[in-house]
Each structure stands twice: as C-alpha cells, then as structure tokens.
Amino acid sequence: MAQVIFLRYMPGDTLLHKMDGRLKLFCLVVLSVAVGLATGWIHFLVLLGATVTALVWAKLPLGALLRDWRFFAVIGVVILVANAVFVPGEPLLPYFPLVEVSQEGLGVGLRFAGRLLLIVMVCSAVMGTTPISVLRDALEWCLRPVPFVPAARVAMMMNLTIVFVCVIMDNYAEMVYAQKSRCVESCRNPIKRMKFLALPLLTRTLQRTEEIVYAMESRCYSETRTQPIFTAHKADWGVAGACLGVLIFVSSG
Numbered sequence: 001m002a003q004v005i006f007l008r009y010m011p012g013d014t015l016l017h018k019m020d021g022r023l024k025l026f027c028l029v030v031l032s033v034a035v036g037l038a039t040g041w042i043h044f045l046v047l048l049g050a051t052v053t054a055l056v057w058a059k060l061p062l063g064a065l066l067r068d069w070r071f072f073a074v075i076g077v078v079i080l081v082a083n084a085v086f087v088p089g090e091p092l093l094p095y096f097p098l099v100e101v102s103q104e105g106l107g108v109g110l111r112f113a114g115r116l117l118l119i120v121m122v123c124s125a126v127m128g129t130t131p132i133s134v135l136r137d138a139l140e141w142c143l144r145p146v147p148f149v150p151a152a153r154v155a156m157m158m159n160l161t162i163v164f165v166c167v168i169m170d171n172y173a174e175m176v177y178a179q180k181s182r183c184v185e186s187c188r189n190p191i192k193r194m195k196f197l198a199l200p201l202l203t204r205t206l207q208r209t210e211e212i213v214y215a216m217e218s219r220c221y222s223e224t225r226t227q228p229i230f231t232a233h234k235a236d237w238g239v240a241g242a243c244l245g246v247l248i249f250v251s252s253g
Helices: 021-037 041-057 062-068 070-086 103-128 132-143 151-181 190-218 234-252
Strands: none
Touching: 021 041, 021 103, 021 132, 021 234, 041 062, 041 103, 041 234, 062 070, 070 103, 103 132, 132 151, 151 190
C-alpha cells in the first residue's frame, strides 16, 4: 500500500532539515501571508519558484507528494469553475451555449486555486523537513511570552491535530485499497459505498484516539516539562531573510 506522506516528516541531512525550528515556523507564517497577498502573475511565479526550490533542496519525493496533492487539485478545479461561472463580468466565450464563463471570474478562480496549491506546497516543505515535536516546541517558545495563553496546551493541541490528520489519511488510504481488493467499487449504491467507508473510518479513528489518550495518561503527561534549546545559524537566518524578501516583494507589488 502506498503511504500518505503529506504532512509527514521525512528524515534528511539537508540545510532545511537542520534549520532552527523557530525560524522555520517564521518562514511558514511569512510565506503564508505572502501567498494571501499575491495578486499578480509575477507574484505567483516567484512564490512557485521559491516553494519548488525548497522542495527540491530538501530532497523530498516530489512524485509521492504530487500523488497526495490530487485531492487539493480537485478542490482547486472546483473553486476555479465556480468562480468562472458565477462571478459576473465580460463573457470569455460570448456564444457558448451551456454556461457563461466570465473573464473576471476566471481570473479570481485562478488566483484562489493558486493560493490553495501554494499553501499546500509550503506546508509540505515545512512539515516534510521538520519533526512534529520540533514544531510543537517552536510554537510553545513563540507563545510563552504572550499573557493569558497556555502555550504548552496550545502547542500540544496543534501537535495532536496534525497527528490525527495523518492517522485519518492513512486509515482512509488503507480502507480504499481494501475496498478495491474486495470489489466494493462495483456497488452502484453510493449510500452503501459511503457506509462501507465512513463507519469503519470513524470507528478506527476513535479507537486510535483512545489509544493515544491512554498512552499519554500511562506516561503521566504534564504541561510542565523541560524546555527545549534552540540554536540558529547564519544559514538559517539567510533562509528566513529570503522568505522575508519574498513577502516584501509581493506586498510592494
């Protein structure tokens, strides 16, 4: 069975793998803001070049990532079609007999779909080169000075959310392959097919949740623990500066 690797750490010995977790979290936020502010095609090309460079530099398996991005590609196509059809504007094909596709709607749809795919790529580059525990510690370090915010609790909630997303994706992929081996796809009733998939997926997810809760209780989990030590090098600051430069370029245009 092919493993779902989206949002999953893949060990390596590259600069991005060794980068300080705090600066990596900073790069994630900065690039996400830049994606949200992008409007022109030059902005999207610069962001695409930066994310592809990061993925190649980190030596992540692009083929496997492309396979896992198919779901988001479908969402992007739906967003593109919906905006092209329902956003009013000058018709792209005036004499098209079925639906009226506007030029303004097509542009809006392309921008929204591009932002979605770029965010997915940025998250893949960061998550693929960073253990979830490092991200948790970095988030806790950033939230610790904020008053009235339980930094350790918020960081652990983020940690568990990513873990459960990976668990759900793995269970879903396993069940899809199991159903294909049992020819469930030959069933034409969509309700039965949903029943065969949704109920077992929910059951296994709840079982896995219970196992994690018992494991944390058996290890006497506490929010008071030894604080991690972070060390930033010049190369780490260089990568963070490059991401900040991308944000400045996008926001100034």
